[in-house]
Amino acid sequence: MFRFGKALVQHATSRAPVVTSRLYQPVKTTTSIQSLMTRMGQLRLNSTTNQSSFVSGFNTQGNAVIDNIQSSALPSTQFKTKKPSTPGKRWLKRVPRDHLYKGKAVRALTVAKRSTGGRNNTGRITIRHRGGGHKRRIRLLDWHRREPGTQTVVRLEHDPGRTAWIALLKHDKTGKLSYIVAPHGLRAGDKVSSYRSVKDQAGDITRTVAIDAGNCMPLKMIPVGTIVHNIGLKRDGPGVMARAAGAYAQLIQTGETGYAQVRLSSGEVRLVPVDACATIGAVSNPDHQHEMMGKAGRLRWMGVRPTVRGMAMNSVDHPHGGGRGKSKGNKDPRSPWGVLAKGGKTRKSPNPFVVKPRPRR
Numbered sequence: 001m002f003r004f005g006k007a008l009v010q011h012a013t014s015r016a017p018v019v020t021s022r023l024y025q026p027v028k029t030t031t032s033i034q035s036l037m038t039r040m041g042q043l044r045l046n047s048t049t050n051q052s053s054f055v056s057g058f059n060t061q062g063n064a065v066i067d068n069i070q071s072s073a074l075p076s077t078q079f080k081t082k083k084p085s086t087p088g089k090r091w092l093k094r095v096p097r098d099h100l101y102k103g104k105a106v107r108a109l110t111v112a113k114r115s116t117g118g119r120n121n122t123g124r125i126t127i128r129h130r131g132g133g134h135k136r137r138i139r140l141l142d143w144h145r146r147e148p149g150t151q152t153v154v155r156l157e158h159d160p161g162r163t164a165w166i167a168l169l170k171h172d173k174t175g176k177l178s179y180i181v182a183p184h185g186l187r188a189g190d191k192v193s194s195y196r197s198v199k200d201q202a203g204d205i206t207r208t209v210a211i212d213a214g215n216c217m218p219l220k221m222i223p224v225g226t227i228v229h230n231i232g233l234k235r236d237g238p239g240v241m242a243r244a245a246g247a248y249a250q251l252i253q254t255g256e257t258g259y260a261q262v263r264l265s266s267g268e269v270r271l272v273p274v275d276a277c278a279t280i281g282a283v284s285n286p287d288h289q290h291e292m293m294g295k296a297g298r299l300r301w302m303g304v305r306p307t308v309r310g311m312a313m314n315s316v317d318h319p320h321g322g323g324r325g326k327s328k329g330n331k332d333p334r335s336p337w338g339v340l341a342k343g344g345k346t347r348k349s350p351n352p353f354v355v356k357p358r359p360r361r
Helices: 002-014 033-047 286-290 296-301
Strands: 110-112 137-139 149-158 165-171 177-181 191-194 216-218 227-229 239-241 249-253 259-264 269-273 277-280 354-356
Touching: 149 177, 191 216, 239 277
Parallel strands: none
Antiparallel strands: 110 137, 149 165, 149 191, 165 177, 216 277, 227 249, 227 277, 249 259, 259 269, 269 354
């Protein structure tokens, strides 16, 4: 039996196929570890591609064609850190902002933001943990994208009121300036268009639209499987869903009339009118979730005040307060107003537009 196996091995090695394709080469008789490692490296290099595809699974790259781009689901290795010369700099980790505009925003596209400290018109605190912080101006973004035509990206800017970058657009014909949420991969000088005002003609097979990052169009014009963001819920309404940093959704079903099905990043499948707008691609700054502020004072600069645990309060201030020692009083975790915090049902009636709810623990 061993002689027969040895004869088969000799026969196979003597008749090695002579195929000179990219992924296959003639098998050598040497079986050293170094040659095997070299062979595996060649296969790995030849099998990788630089093209991004948003059809298979959730690819947050959208359809932006960028070489050597990493998936936004993993933390980037390009975070900006500093030497731990102070305790606050030791754990500081932020996304680089070298590509953003260093000047001020367009004054005509901003309004003043009057801080309230979380208090209403009677002076009572209605939103906790708010107060202080640096002065800000609210950027007025174009959520409707009704104006047709091509627009050029002038620059990318930082918006203190949101986690994603914003892009300043200039219309090629009218010269009008506007702000939008910058998609992932958008750069200065790129061209974006809005097909929302294009009149739909029945039976028009010559209608063509560009499925590029930053283009806005109704859901009925978008191919199935496309990654989108800034999704509207009404026919003539603004985009309201998937607007935060790194947010995205995937179109899984659409048509000429009725409702389209969109899978959100939480896993929820929702019905959206096919005439509602959506923007191609994912939202920029996907590594925002991996940032570290480094110290509590940096959050105070952003207008966030300290949070006190309920167990550290008195019984009149929180359901978890009071008692001797660390005790919740044999109660489930809940808010100061008695609403269950983990797994409790808060929705009184189901949403009829939710086809499949998000997975829950």
